[in-house]
Amino acid sequence: MQLNGAQAVIKALEYEGVDTVFGMPGGAILPVYDPLIESSIRHILVRHEQGAGHMASGYAHATGRPGVAIVTSGPAATNMVTPLLDAFMDSIPMVCITGQVALPAIGTDAFQEADTTGITMSATKHNFLVTKASDIPQVIHDAFHLATTGRPGPVLVDIPKDLVAAGNPNAMLDWYEPNSHDLPGYKPHRDVDFDAIAEAAELICAAERPVIYSGGGILRSRAAEVLLQLAEMTQIPVVTTLMNRGGFPDNHDLCIGMPGMHGNYTAVMAMQNADLLIALGARFDDRVTGDRGSFAPDAKVIHVDVDPAELGKVRHAHVPIAGDAREIIGAINDSVASLGGIDAQADRTIWRQTISGWQEKYPLVYGDHEDGKLLKPQFVIEQLRDASPEDTIVVAGVGQHQMWASQFWTFNHPYTWINSGGLGTMGYSVPAAIGAQVGMPDRMVWAVDGDGCFQMTAQELVTAAIEKIPVKIAILNNGYLGMVRQWQELFYDERYSETHLGADLPNFKMWAESMGCVGFRVDSPEEVGPTIQKANEINDRPVVIDFRTQHDEKVYPMVPAGASNSELIVDPSQRDA
Amino acid sequence: MTTTARTDDTRTLVVRVENKAGVLARIAGLFSRRGFNIESLAVAPTEDDRFSRITIVVDVSSATIDQIVAQLDKLINVVQIQLLDPKTSVERELLMATLDAPTPVARREIIDLVQIFDASVLNVGFDQLMVSVAGSQQRLDDFEALLSRYGITELQRTGKIALSQLVKVDPTIEQNNKPTTGEN
Numbered sequence: 142m143q144l145n146g147a148q149a150v151i152k153a154l155e156y157e158g159v160d161t162v163f164g165m166p167g168g169a170i171l172p173v174y175d176p177l178i179e180s181s182i183r184h185i186l187v188r189h190e191q192g193a194g195h196m197a198s199g200y201a202h203a204t205g206r207p208g209v210a211i212v213t214s215g216p217a218a219t220n221m222v223t224p225l226l227d228a229f230m231d232s233i234p235m236v237c238i239t240g241q242v243a244l245p246a247i248g249t250d251a252f253q254e255a256d257t258t259g260i261t262m263s264a265t266k267h268n269f270l271v272t273k274a275s276d277i278p279q280v281i282h283d284a285f286h287l288a289t290t291g292r293p294g295p296v297l298v299d300i301p302k303d304l305v306a307a308g309n310p311n312a313m314l315d316w317y318e319p320n321s322h323d324l325p326g327y328k329p330h331r332d333v334d335f336d337a338i339a340e341a342a343e344l345i346c347a348a349e350r351p352v353i354y355s356g357g358g359i360l361r362s363r364a365a366e367v368l369l370q371l372a373e374m375t376q377i378p379v380v381t382t383l384m385n386r387g388g389f390p391d392n393h394d395l396c397i398g399m400p401g402m403h404g405n406y407t408a409v410m411a412m413q414n415a416d417l418l419i420a421l422g423a424r425f426d427d428r429v430t431g432d433r434g435s436f437a438p439d440a441k442v443i444h445v446d447v448d449p450a451e452l453g454k455v456r457h458a459h460v461p462i463a464g465d466a467r468e469i470i471g472a473i474n475d476s477v478a479s480l481g482g483i484d485a486q487a488d489r490t491i492w493r494q495t496i497s498g499w500q501e502k503y504p505l506v507y508g509d510h511e512d513g514k515l516l517k518p519q520f521v522i523e524q525l526r527d528a529s530p531e532d533t534i535v536v537a538g539v540g541q542h543q544m545w546a547s548q549f550w551t552f553n554h555p556y557t558w559i560n561s562g563g564l565g566t567m568g569y570s571v572p573a574a575i576g577a578q579v580g581m582p583d584r585m586v587w588a589v590d591g592d593g594c595f596q597m598t599a600q601e602l603v604t605a606a607i608e609k610i611p612v613k614i615a616i617l618n619n620g621y622l623g624m625v626r627q628w629q630e631l632f633y634d635e636r637y638s639e640t641h642l643g644a645d646l647p648n649f650k651m652w653a654e655s656m657g658c659v660g661f662r663v664d665s666p667e668e669v670g671p672t673i674q675k676a677n678e679i680n681d682r683p684v685v686i687d688f689r690t691q692h693d694e695k696v697y698p699m700v701p702a703g704a705s706n707s708e709l710i711v712d713p714s715q716r717d718a
Numbered sequence: 719m720t721t722t723a724r725t726d727d728t729r730t731l732v733v734r735v736e737n738k739a740g741v742l743a744r745i746a747g748l749f750s751r752r753g754f755n756i757e758s759l760a761v762a763p764t765e766d767d768r769f770s771r772i773t774i775v776v777d778v779s780s781a782t783i784d785q786i787v788a789q790l791d792k793l794i795n796v797v798q799i800q801l802l803d804p805k806t807s808v809e810r811e812l813l814m815a816t817l818d819a820p821t822p823v824a825r826r827e828i829i830d831l832v833q834i835f836d837a838s839v840l841n842v843g844f845d846q847l848m849v850s851v852a853g854s855q856q857r858l859d860d861f862e863a864l865l866s867r868y869g870i871t872e873l874q875r876t877g878k879i880a881l882s883q884l885v886k887v888d889p890t891i892e893q894n895n896k897p898t899t900g901e902n
Contacts, residue, residue, distance in 0.1 A: 262744060263751050267794040270739070287794065326736060326797040450788035 146274040146305035146312040147172040150238065151180045153281035156318060159209050161185065161200065161579055163193040167213025168253055169240030170480045172305040172312075174211075185608055190217045192572040192601040194224020198233050200574030202559040203534055206361065207234040207288045208576060214240045215253030216298075219260065220312060223566055224266035225295045230563025231384060232361055234293035243303035244272065264417045266294030274304040275314040276536045282319035291329030292448040293361055307682050331449075331463050333472055341419075341443045341460045342476035346485045348417035348441075350453075351377045352490045354400070354429075357384030357562065358422015358446060364467035365389065365555040368421065370474050374482050376489070378496055380408040382423055384562045387552035393587045397496065398505075400712075401429040402700045403544040406503035406711055409698065411496055413706050415440045422446060422466040425455035426563070435705035445469045506712050507694070510666050518542065518617045518690040521551040521669055525587060525615055528673045532557060533585040536574040538594030539565045541623035544696045546589040568597025575605045585613070585677065592618040593642055594651070599652065605683045606657025613676050614653075614685045619692040620644030653669060653685035662687040727779045728757050730809065730880050733772045733790060734798040737763065739794045745772065752789055755780045758877030759810075769797060773879045802880050809880040813858045814840065814850045818869035828868055835861050846871065 144152065150173050154162065161183045161615050166174040177184055187193040190212045197208025208228075212221055218239045228235045242251040258268045267287050269280045270524050277300070284296040345351060359368055365388050372379050372395045379389045380400040389396055400408040412418060418440045423429070430436040433455060444458035445450070445466055452461035477485070507519040522545050535550050537543040537560040552558050559577055563568040574588035595616050605612055617623075626640040653660030661672050661680055663686060676684040697712040735741045742761060749756055755777035766773045776786055787799050802809075819825040828847055832839055837851035851861050855878060863866065 258740060259743065262740070262747050324794060327794050448792070450785065452788075454785055454788075542785055575758075 142316040143313055145172075145307050145309075146277050146300070146314065147307065148176045149274070149277040149314055149316060150281065150300065150305060151176045151182065151280045152316060154182060154209065155180060155277070156566070157281065157285045158206075159266055160172075162209045162211050163187055163196040163200070163576065164211035165190055165193060165213070165217065167240065169214035169242055169302045170211060170217075170238075170300075171240070172302065172307060173212075173238070173240070173300070176227070183579075184211075185575075185604060187572070187604050188600040189598070190220035191223055191568070192575075192598055192604065194221050194235075194237065195227070195566075195569050195572035195598070196235070196576030197235050197603070198224060198228045198231075199227075199559055199573030200535060200580040201233050201235055201575035201576075202573070204580035205556070206580070207236055207285060207293075209236050209238070211238045212240070214242055214257065214302075215255045216683065217253075218255050218257040221297075222261060222264055223564075225261055225297065227561050227564040227569065228295040229264055229266065231561065232293050232357060232524045233294035233295065234288040236281075236288050237295060237297045238281075239299045241270070241299045241301040244301045245303070247301065247466060256661060261297050264295070265297050267294075267588065267657045268297040268299065270299045271301065271304060272328065273275055274312045277304070277314065278317055279319045283322050283324060286322050287324070287327065291327075302459045307641055322341045328467075329447075333464055333468060334462060335472070336471045337460050338469070338476050341462065341473055342480055344417055344441060344443060344460060345375055345377070345419060345473070345477055345523075346480055347487055348377075349487050349489060351375075351417040351419060351489075352397075352411045352415040353377050353379040354382070354412065354418050354420045354423050355379055355385050355389055356382045356421065356423025357388075358466045359385050359388040360555055362422065362447065362466040364469075364470055367467055367470040367474060369393075371470055371477070374474060374477060375486055377419070378411060378484065380404070380412060381552075382426075382429060382562075383547055383560065385422070386547055386550075386558040387555050390553040391551045392553050397500070398545055401426075402702075403548070403696050405430075405505050405548065406698055406709060407496060407499040409700070409706050409709050410499055410709045412437050412440070414495070418442050419626070420444045420446075420458075421470060424451045425682075430455065431700045431704055431706040431708075435707065445473075446673045456635050502669065503698075503711055503715055506714060515619075515664065515689045515691045516666060516669065518545050518548050518619070518688070518694055520666060521615065521617060521688045521690065522546055523587065524669045525589070525673055526550045528670060528677060529587060530585050533587055534559065534577050534581060536560065536577055536586065538570040538588075538590045540591045540594065541619075541627065541694075541696050542589050542591040542594070542617040542623075543618070544624075546623050548696075567591075567594045570594060571598045571612075572601045574614070575601055575610050577612050578605075578612045579608075588612060588614045590614055590616050591623060592616055592620060593622045595649070596642075596647070600656070602653065602656040602658050602683050602685070605684065609681060610683065611680045612683050612704065613679075614658075614683065616685065616687050618644050618649065618687050619690045619694070621692050623692070624696070626692070630693070630695070631699075632701065644692075649685060649687035653683075653687075656683075658683040658688070660683050660685050662689070664689045727777055728775050729778050729783050730802040730804070730807065730878060731774045731776060731787070731801040732802060732880060733774060733796055734764070734769050734773055734800075736795040736797060736835055737768055737770045738795055741770070742772070743800060744793050745774075745790070748789060748793060753780055754786050760877035760879045762879070773877060775878050780867055796881075800882070802882065806883045807880045808853055809878050810852055811855055811878045812850065812852045812876045813862065813873070814848065814875075815862070815865060815873040816846055816848045816871040817865055818845065818871060819847045822846045824868055828865070831861070831864055837861065874891070
C-alpha cells in the first residue's frame with residue numbers, strides 16, 4: 142500500500158494502539174494533521190504546546206499507556222522541552238512527534254527551525270530525526286518500544302516537512318507493519334540474579350529494624366500487588382515516596398507514609414534509624430535523603446531498580462539488583478517464603494513499638510481555623526478527600542499545595558496520585574489533570590493547585606471546556622508563591638522578596654467562567670463542604686474553586702535544605718516546650 | 719617506567735557505537751551533563767561500517783568508573799563498552815610537531831632524537847622540521863619534553879586509541895607454567 146509520510150505517521154500511531162493525541166498544528170507538521178481527519182484517533186487541541194506535553198504525561202500516569210503529543214517545529218518544539226524533561230525525570234512513557242523544516246532547509250536558520258534533537262537530547266530517553274519517509278513506520282515503532290520498556294521515558298521523533306508533504310515523491314513509501322527493532326545497543330531486559338535475590342531474602346529475614354523504601358518504580362512496573370505481598374509476609378513497614386503515593390495503601394497498618402523533606406515524622410525517622418533499607422524502584426533522591434552523609438547511617442541497602450545506573454549512584458548498595466520491580470520483588474517473595482516467610486523474620490517487637498510510638502506522638506497535624514482568618518489549606522484537602530470517591534485521581538502542581546495534598550489525602554489505590562516529582566514543574570497540574578481525565582473518563586479527577594501554578598497553564602481549561610473534559614480544580618489561593626514564601630520566612634529572616642502575587646488578581650471565578658468552566662469562590666470553612674458537593678455533581682464541564690487560604694500557613698514537618706533528616710522540624714504544636 | 723599522576727586517575731573505555739548522526743554529541747552531552755571529565759577522545763570507523771569505535775580516556779576522580787560505564791550504557795546508540803586494563807592492553811597515541819631548526823646543529827640533534835624515538839621526519843623547511851611519533855602516552859610525553867628546547871611552533875596529539883592484548887599462549891595446549899602477558 143502506497144502512502145505518503147503523513148498518512149504513515151497516523152497509520153503508525155494507530156498501529157501502536159494510540160487512541161488519543163494531544164497537540165497543536167503549525168507549519169512544519171501541517172501535512173500530518175490532514176490525514177488525522179479520517180483517523181479514529183481523538184485529537185485534543187491545546188492552547189499551548191506545553192499543555193500538550195503535560196496532558197500526555199497525565200494520561201500516561203493515569204493509564205499506564207504511553208502519552209502522545211504532536212506539535213510543530215521551532216517554538217512548538219522548544220515549548221515541549223519542559224514536559225519532556227518532566228517526564229524524563231519521573232520515568233513517564235511518552236512519545237512526542239515534532240515537525241521539522243524540510244531536509245534541504247535544515248541548518249539554514251529557516252523559519253521556525255530549531256535543532257530539536259539537539260535541544261532535547263538531555264530531556265529525552267532517546268530521540269530520532271527521520272531522514273527517509275520509508276523509515277517512518279519503523280522509527281515510530283522503535284519510539285514506542287523505547288518509551289515503554291526498561292526504565293520508561295519520553296522519546297521524540299522529529300520529522301522534516303518534505304518527508305510528509307503530500308505530492309512530494311520523496312514522501313511516498315510502501316506501508317509495512319514493523320515487527321522487530323534494530324536497536325543493537327538497547328537491552329532493557331536482564332536475567333534475574335538469583336544469588337542476589339537469595340542474599341536479599343536473608344538480609345530481610347535477619348533485619349531488626351528494616352524499612353521498605355518504595356518509589357515510583359512500583360507504579361511504572363505495576364508492582365503494587367507484589368509489594369503488598371512482600372510487606373504482609375515480612376510485616377515490614379513501608380514508606381511511599383512522593384512518586385509512589387498510592388502504590389501501597391495509606392490505610393494499611395504497615396504504611397508509614399511519605400518520607401523526605403516534607404515527609405511525616407515516622408517515615409523519616411524510621412529510615413533514619415533503620416538497619417536495612419529495602420529500596421524498590423526508588424533512587425535516593427536528595428528530597429528523600431536530605432544530607433546524604435548523615436542519611437540512614439546504620440542501614441544496609443538492598444536496591445532494586447530497572448536502571449542499573451541508579452544502583453550505587455547516590456548510596457552504596459550492599460545488594461544491588463538490576464531488574465523490573467515486579468519481577469524482582471516476586472522473586473524475593475518466593476525466596477523469603479522458601480526461608481519460612483513470616484516465621485523466618487527476626488524479632489522486631491521493639492522496632493514495631495518504636496514506630497507506633499512515633500506515630501502516636503507525631504501524627505500529621507494542623508491548627509484549628511482561626512476566626513477572622515482565611516481557610517486552613519489542610520482542612521480544604523481533607524474536605525475534598527472526604528467528599529470525593531475513594532478512587533479519585535488527584536493531580537498536583539508544585540509547592541505547598543502539592544505537599545499538603547500528598548500529606549492529607551489518603552491514597553489507597555495505585556495510579557490515583559499524579560504530580561511533577563523530579564523536575565518540580567509549576568503549572569503541571571491543570572494540563573496533567575486534563576490528560577488523566579481523558580485517559581480515565583469514568584473517574585473523578587481533582588487537580589489541587591496553587592494560585593501561582595494555576596496562572597502558568599490555566600488556559601488549558603479552555604481546551605477542557607470545549608472538549609467537555611470535566612476536570613475539577615481546587616486552587617489553594619494564598620496570594621503567594623507559598624513554598625518560596627515559607628523558605629523566606631524560615632531561612633531569610635522574613636524578607637519576602639518577590640513572592641507576593643496577590644490573591645484578588647486575577648479574579649479566578651470570573652476567569653474560570655470566561656473559559657467555559659463553572660467557577661466558585663470560597664472564603665469561610667462553612668462553605669467548603671457544600672461547594673465541593675456542588676462541584677462533584679458537575680460532570681459536563683470543568684469546575685474551578687478558588688479557596689482563599691491563610692498565607693502564613695507552613696508545610697510541616699520540614700527538613701531544611703541540605704540538613705540531616707535527623708534535624709526534621711515538626712509542627713510548632715509538637716515541639717517540646 | 720614511571721607512572722604519571724594522570725594515568726592513576728584515568729581509565730580507558732573502548733565504546734562501540736552505532737554509526738549514526740549525533741552519537742558523539744550524545745556522549746559529549748552525557749559527560750558534560752553528569753560532570754564526568756574526558757581526558758582524551760578518538761573516534762574512527764570500524765571494520766563494520768554500521769559501527770564506530772570511540773576510545774575515551776576518562777578521569778575517574780570526577781565519578782566512579784562503574785557510574786560512568788552505567789550511564790554510557792544507557793545511551794541507546796552505545797552497543798558495547800569495554801573497560802581496558804592498562805596492564806593488558808596496547809595503547810597508542812600520535813604526536814606531530816613543527817620545530818624550529820635554524821642551524822645545522824639543531825637540525826642534527828633533532829634528527830638524532832627522531833632516530834632514538836623511532837619517530838620520523840614528515841616535512842622539511844629551510845629553518846624548520848616537522849616530525850611525528852606514535853607510542854604510549856609516556857613515550858610521547860618524553861619526546862615532547864626533549865623537543866621543547868628547540869622551540870615548538872605547533873604541536874598536535876591525537877587522543878589515545880587502544881586494543882586488548884592478544885593471548886600469548888594457545889589455550890588449547892596444556893601448559894605447566896602459568897601463561898604470561900608481556901609488555902606489548
